[in-house]
Amino acid sequence: MKTLIFICAGFFISFALWAKVRLPALFSDHSVFQQGVGNPIWGWADPGEKVTVSTSWGSTDTTTAEENGRWMVISYTSKAGTGHEVTVEGTNRIVLKNVAVGEVWLCAGQSNMGWSMGNSFEAEKEESVNLPDFRIFKSAREHWHEPLQENRDRLAKWKPCDPNAAAETSAVSYYFGKKLHQELGVPVGIIQRAFAGTPIEGWMPWSIQSGDPRTIAHKNALDEGSMRLVKRGQTKQKALADHTAELKVYNEKIDRGETMKNPTRSLSPPIITKPPNLGHQYPGHIYNAMIVPVRPYAIRGMIWYQGERNAKNAPQAEHYANQLKQLIGHYRNTWHGESWGAVSDGFPVYFTQLPSWNPPQSKPVEGVEASWAVSRESMQKVSQEVYNTGMAVSIDTGDAIELHPKNKKPIGLRHAYLALGKTYGFPIVHEGPIFSEFSQDGSKVVLRFESIGSGLMAGHKGKIDSFAIAGEDRVWQWADAKIDQDSVILSSLKVKKPVAVRYAWAMNPSGRNLLYNQEGFPASPFRTDDWPLFDPKAEVVEVNKPKKPKGYQSKDWNRPEIKE
Numbered sequence: 001m002k003t004l005i006f007i008c009a010g011f012f013i014s015f016a017l018w019a020k021v022r023l024p025a026l027f028s029d030h031s032v033f034q035q036g037v038g039n040p041i042w043g044w045a046d047p048g049e050k051v052t053v054s055t056s057w058g059s060t061d062t063t064t065a066e067e068n069g070r071w072m073v074i075s076y077t078s079k080a081g082t083g084h085e086v087t088v089e090g091t092n093r094i095v096l097k098n099v100a101v102g103e104v105w106l107c108a109g110q111s112n113m114g115w116s117m118g119n120s121f122e123a124e125k126e127e128s129v130n131l132p133d134f135r136i137f138k139s140a141r142e143h144w145h146e147p148l149q150e151n152r153d154r155l156a157k158w159k160p161c162d163p164n165a166a167a168e169t170s171a172v173s174y175y176f177g178k179k180l181h182q183e184l185g186v187p188v189g190i191i192q193r194a195f196a197g198t199p200i201e202g203w204m205p206w207s208i209q210s211g212d213p214r215t216i217a218h219k220n221a222l223d224e225g226s227m228r229l230v231k232r233g234q235t236k237q238k239a240l241a242d243h244t245a246e247l248k249v250y251n252e253k254i255d256r257g258e259t260m261k262n263p264t265r266s267l268s269p270p271i272i273t274k275p276p277n278l279g280h281q282y283p284g285h286i287y288n289a290m291i292v293p294v295r296p297y298a299i300r301g302m303i304w305y306q307g308e309r310n311a312k313n314a315p316q317a318e319h320y321a322n323q324l325k326q327l328i329g330h331y332r333n334t335w336h337g338e339s340w341g342a343v344s345d346g347f348p349v350y351f352t353q354l355p356s357w358n359p360p361q362s363k364p365v366e367g368v369e370a371s372w373a374v375s376r377e378s379m380q381k382v383s384q385e386v387y388n389t390g391m392a393v394s395i396d397t398g399d400a401i402e403l404h405p406k407n408k409k410p411i412g413l414r415h416a417y418l419a420l421g422k423t424y425g426f427p428i429v430h431e432g433p434i435f436s437e438f439s440q441d442g443s444k445v446v447l448r449f450e451s452i453g454s455g456l457m458a459g460h461k462g463k464i465d466s467f468a469i470a471g472e473d474r475v476w477q478w479a480d481a482k483i484d485q486d487s488v489i490l491s492s493l494k495v496k497k498p499v500a501v502r503y504a505w506a507m508n509p510s511g512r513n514l515l516y517n518q519e520g521f522p523a524s525p526f527r528t529d530d531w532p533l534f535d536p537k538a539e540v541v542e543v544n545k546p547k548k549p550k551g552y553q554s555k556d557w558n559r560p561e562i563k564e
Contacts, residue, residue, distance in 0.1 A: 021045045021090035024150040025139065026294055029097045030158040032135050032189025034104045034298035035080045038342030042072035044149075045090045056084045057101060065090075070149070074342050077101045080186035082133055100133055102187030103180060104298060105419075107173035107194070108203070108290070109305035109352075112404060114141075114194030117174040118167030121406045121556045126166050126174075133187040134161040134177055136169050140268035141195045142289040143202070143280040151293045152247065152269035154254045158189070170194055172305055172352070175412025176419075183420055191297065193290045195280060199309040200323045202286035208330055209283055214319050219283050226275035239272050246270035281309075291331070296339035301348035301423060302331065303415045308403065311354060311375035312543050314368045314534040321378035324351070325386055350390045350418045352411055353379050353524060355398030358544055361506035364468035365476040368534045368541045370507045376525050390418040393432050393524045396459065396510050396559040401546045407556045414521065417562070429453035432521035438501065438528045445469060445479075445490040445498045447528075453517035456483045459560060464488070466512035468505065469498040474531060476502065488515065500529035507543070510557055520562040 023043040033039045041053050045065040053073045054060040061073035075086075084099040107113060117123055139156035142148070159165040166174055173190045181188040195202075201215050209215040226236075250269050261267050272278045280286060304324075311317040328349050336345035354372045366373065376395070383391040392414040399405040414431075421430025433456060437448040449456065458464045464481040467490050479490040479501070490501060504514060504525040515523040 020092045021049070021051055021088055021094060023088060023094060023096075024293065025153065025156040026137060026191075026297055027086070027096060028157040030099070030135050030160055031086070031096055031137075032100045032102055032104050032158065032187050033075070033077055034300055035077050035101045035186065037298055038074040038076050038339070039298040040072055040296045040339045040342055041075055041086070041088075042070065043088065044069040045071055049090050051088065051090045054087045054089075056086075056099075057081070074340055082187055100135065100187035100189070102133070102189065103184060103300050104189045104191065105177065105180075106191050106294070106299050106302040107170060107176065107305075108192075108302065109194055110198045110307075110309060111194070111196035112308065112352075112408075113172055113305035114170050114192070114196060115172070115404055115406075115408060116167060117169055117171040117408070119406065120171040120408045122409055123167065127163055129161060129163055129166050129178075131161040131178065131181060134181040135159060135187065135189045136161060136165055136173075136177070136192065137189065138169060138192040140266075141280075142269065142271060143195065143282075143285040144289040145278055145282070145285060147205075147288045147292040149293065151289065152250075154251070155259060155266055155268075171408035172303070172412040172415065175409050176303060176415045179413055179416035180419060183416075183426070184424065191294055191299070193294065195286050195290060197280065197309060198286050198306070199281055200306060200320065200327060201283040202281055203291065203306070204284065204323075204327050204330060205287055206284040208326060209323075212323075214316070215283055215323075222276040222279070222282050226277040229275045234274055236275060236278055239275060239278050243270055243272050296335050296343055298339065298343055299335070299347065301350070301419065303350045303352075303419075305352040305411070307352075307354050307375050307379070311371045313540045314371045314374045315536065315540060317371045317374035317378060318533060319378075320375055321381045324379065324382045328382070328386055328389065346388050348388045348390070348419065348423045349386075350392060350415050350422075351379055351382070352392050352415070353394055355394040355405060355411075356396070356508035356510040357398050357400070357403060357405075358507035358546060359400055360511035361504075361509045363476075363506070364478045365470075365502050366506040368538075369544065370505065371541075371543045372507050373505050373525060374533050377527070380524050380526065388422075390422055390431065391524065392418060393522050395504055395525060396514060396522050396557060398508065398510060399554050400508055401548050401552055402554055403545075406554050410559065410562075413562060417521075429517060429519040429521065433515055433517050433523040435503070435523070435526045435528075440498065443491055443496055443498070445501055446484075447488045447490065447501060449486055449488070449523070451517065451521075452486050453519040453521070455518045456486065456488065457516050457518050457560075458483075459514040459516055459522070460558065462513055464513050464515055466504045466509055466514050468502050469495050470500045470502075470529075471495045471497050472499055474500075500527070500531070502527040502529070516560050518563070520560040522559075 086096040140153040177190040433449040467479040
């Protein structure tokens with residue numbers, strides 16, 4: 001009888017709580033809604049309860065909560081503006097204040113997407129920033145083995161950009177969003193979704209990867225690791241029980257009004273680290289917790305900075321092109337479908353080509369050890385083959401030692417210029433020289449380029465020394481390079497009849513004199529040959545992880561400034 005009374009009491013308590021109309025954290029004061037389109041607004045209520053959403057921009061929509069309590073409406077916005085309110089009414093009333101209408105972008109990826117502005121070079125220049133109509137939504141890192149309807153982070157909310165919000169925001173996202181806000185002259189919101197050390201397999205549901213042999217092998221390895229832990233008593237059941245207990249403690253602290261774990265870090269919900277089949281590298285687990293809860297919020301587009309975890313070796317890096325295409329297609333299709341067509345099924349996706357890392361390039365062309373060069377080619381292929389995509393070239397950023405370089409500002413700005421040029425139609429140069437044509441002229445090679453802007457140039461004084469040529473023997477030699485209008489002419493005394501060219505083909509080509517256009521955008525690494533990049537039967541060569549010298553301090557590198 002006592003047990004029955006307890007269960008019934010628990011049922012009525014939860015029913016009373018559930019009966020109130022409720023919104024996910026993504027809808028809060030200072031929210032930014034996408035201008036000129038339908039904006040999905042959703043939440044939960046008592047099944048069958050009528051919910052009305054009215055906005056100060058003139059829309060009123062009424063719906064009925066489904067059997068699972070979820071409801072959604074589509075509110076159509078017109079022009080950009082600020083000072084709006086959104087009112088949600090059922091048995092209770094919620095009013096979102098200081099809401100803006102403008103441009104919204106999703107910013108997703110692994111640790112370098114999450115790397116904060118406050119820990120980046122030039123952070124001191126942003127210490128007095130005050131941009132109330134540039135707004136940021138960031139929640140704690142989470143992963144889960146099933147799709148989550150909403151995140152567990154109860155402190156997450158939209159924040160207007162002030163020095164504190166700026167410092168804790170992803171540097172790439174910050175410089176991207178700030179530039180858009182300043183150039184477009186409208187409110188801009190960025191939704192930051194970043195999780196360190198995550199492979200692309202984690203950012204897609206298992207269902208669309210289940211036929212991929214490499215993903216299957218990745219999953220099997222994690223399953224095997226989990227089985228070994230079971231023998232030590234570290235089972236999924238125990239991990240889930242521990243998580244439930246830790247989540248209860250977290251919620252109790254929030255209920256008491258606590259917000260900080262320590263003087264510098266906010267409280268965040270617990271995550272499971274072991275066993276691996278509940279962890280953050282398992283296929284689908286990041287997608288379930290970092291993408292599903294924010295979809296189908298209306299976005300203009302997405303920027304993506306992930307790939308280090310999928311460039312440990314050349315075969316893995318080459319395969320990345322297939323996976324990135326798959327991710328883009330799935331995000332576009334599901335965002336479009338779940339928004340009832342409000343979000344475009346071809347929204348722009350711009351991604352970051354991996355920067356420089358490892359010792360500076362000394363050979364004309366590096367081999368299988370240069371897996372990041374292979375990754376860069378994979379991304380370049382996607383930018384050329386998938387509609388409405390673009391790539392921010394970043395080989396003149398990075399660090400020889402640190403996997404997390406601090407020179408993030410150029411990357412954020414290059415993403416912004418891609419969006420300004422390709423999405424918003426600004427008549428500007430928005431990317432670097434793009435290789436377009438190869439021709440042989442005796443002992444010389446002529447390379448033609450597009451997107452040359454006001455002309456081609458070297459990154460600094462002196463001759464360009466980042467090209468290599470080879471004859472039919474496939475032996476690479478450094479090439480002498482000369483700029484001639486929209487072309488680069490290459491030759492080498494050691495190659496009488498060149499048949500192939502590679503440019504900046506190395507882990508870290510940043511120390512070479514690179515090719516730019518006069519607007520300050522670098523050319524992407526490329527090759528004209530189709531020679532195999534690795535022997536599939538040979539032993540896999542893993543990327544080198546440099547040892548960090550004691551007292552090592554990162555320094556930024558010189559590069560041409562982007563000309564407005």
